[in-house]
Structures are given as structure tokens and as C-alpha cells.
Amino acid sequence: MKAICYALFGYDRERQENCFDFPSYIRGFMVNVRMNRLIFPDWEICLQTNKATYEAFKNLFDGLKINLEVHDTTPPLTLAMLWRLRPAFEIKDGKWKYTHVLCRDTDSPPTYREAQAVKYWINRDKAMHAITDSVSHNLPLLGGMIGVRPAYFSERMKVHTWQELINLNPNYNWETKGSDQHFLNDVVYPKFAKHGSDSITQHYFLGMPNTFLSDYKTCGCPSTVGHESHCINNMELDIPYEYKESNSVCGHIGASGYYEAAMFKFLRKHWDKFTDLIELEKDCPNIFYWVNE
Secondary structure (H helix, E strand, C coil): CEEEEEEECCCCCCCCCCCCCHHHHHHHHHHHHHHHHHHCCCEEEEEEEEHHHHHHCHHHHHHCCCEEEEECCCCCHHHHHHHHHHHHHCEECCEECCCEEEEECCCCCCCHHHHHHHHHHHHHCCCEEEEEECCCCCCCCCCCEEEECHHHHHHHHCCCCHHHHHHCCCCCCCCCCCHHHHHHHHHHHHHHCCCCCCCEEEEEEECCCCCCCCCEECCCCCCCCCCCCCCCCCCCCCCCHHHHHHHHCCCCCCCCCCCHHHHHHHHHCCHHHHHHHHHHHCCCCCCCHHHHC
């Protein structure tokens, strides 16, 4: 089993500087639930949330077929963002529950291009995956654009729990936005990106490249159209080719937000697959405005 992991919290907190308001994030999450049904149909959604957020949207969360973990307290902003790695340490029947874990942002929609990059990584059987797809992506590991192979990840990091991972260097100011990514790049990245013993597939389409590593992939194919037929990144997926249109719903992989007109044009073609979600969202029509349409 494979998992896509999100962290959604802050219903009971003031809006953080340089962040969207809470309704934007929960709307983005429900858009992603829809998109994942199409783009990543065989991946389980894992959601990490805090008690106040869960209680405010209990009917919604309980109605979703997802792996939900509710935390009684909420740590500082960026430490809570690292919750997305918690499912990578889940054990079931004495084995790692998930073979692969993706960490993603609730406000960043998945696309066909992203699924192609993920499949390329899975085929390469590396411990980690990293994507950058914008000139603003200026670090090798971005918190919402990484993937891990739990068995390999735990072995290289020499930890078996999420808390053990954080304890490798807990001395970050977790209140400062970006600290989670500094932790990933300072503490985690060197374990997988050491020249000669690296175990990471890197898709650096735009942003921060480390071309000295063995599994570095890039191309110049247009992000909102998709890979050309001859491109090495043009992986064949086990989903309908028509879903390639999803490349047009946002500016790049990991984009913060989506193009609303393009997104709902795409989703409306498959609206019959989301009737259960619409029923759940009817409890919150002020947030999920599309239920009134």
C-alpha cells in the first residue's frame, strides 16, 4: 500500500503570516481528495490534524475513507508540518504499512506530470524522491514535494519512529516558517545525497539542481501541457490518458493554489465520481461554495 500524506491544522489559531486563511486549506484538501481519486487512485490518503480542527469538521473527516490521525495538542507551525512524515513510520503486522509515502501540501493539486515523476521514482527503487518545478524552489528538499520509501528511509536515518527522527536535531525554531525544510535539508538530505552512495531520484525541472548525483532528471517540456512523447520523463500511467489535462489546473508541480476555472472545468467532467464528497460538504456550504451550484 502507498500513501499520500497531508497536515491540516490551525482552525483554532490566528492566521499565520504569509499563509492563506484556514478555509482555503480545507477547500484545497477536498479538491485534492477528488484529484487523488483520478491521478493517484491506488494511494491511501493520510491526514494529520489537531483536535480543534477535527472537532470542527468531525462529520466531514469521519465520512472520508482516509487514514486519519488526530493529535490532542498542536506543536509550533513547522513541526506540525513535519507530521506528514509520521505515516512513514507506521507498522502493520510487523512490517512497514506503506511501501511508499508522499508528503504533500493541502493547497497544491496533483497533476499527471507529478504522477509520472512519482512512477519514475518507484521504478528506480530509491529511498527518497525530490521534485522542484519552479524558480522559487530554492532548496533540494521541499516539505510538500518529497517521497520516501519507509524501509530504506528508516535504515539510512537509523530511526524507527517519527519522534526519533525529530530528536536527531530538535534545536530549530519551529515557529519560523521554513524551519521544517531546513531540518529536511540539514538533517535528512545528506543521508541520501552523498556522492557515490546516494539513494534519491531528483526531478529538478526548475529550481535547485544537484547534478552531481546519479539519478538526476530534468527536461524542458512545458509544465502546463506535459511531457513530449520522446521525453524520458513521459512515463506510461495506469490511468486514463485524458487525465493529462490536469497539467493545466496549476502553474507547476507543488503550486500553491490552482487555476479555479481550469480546475473545475477538469473536475466537472468527472463530477459523478464525487457525489459522496458533495454530500459531506453540504454541512459547510459557506466553505465549500460549490455545493450550492
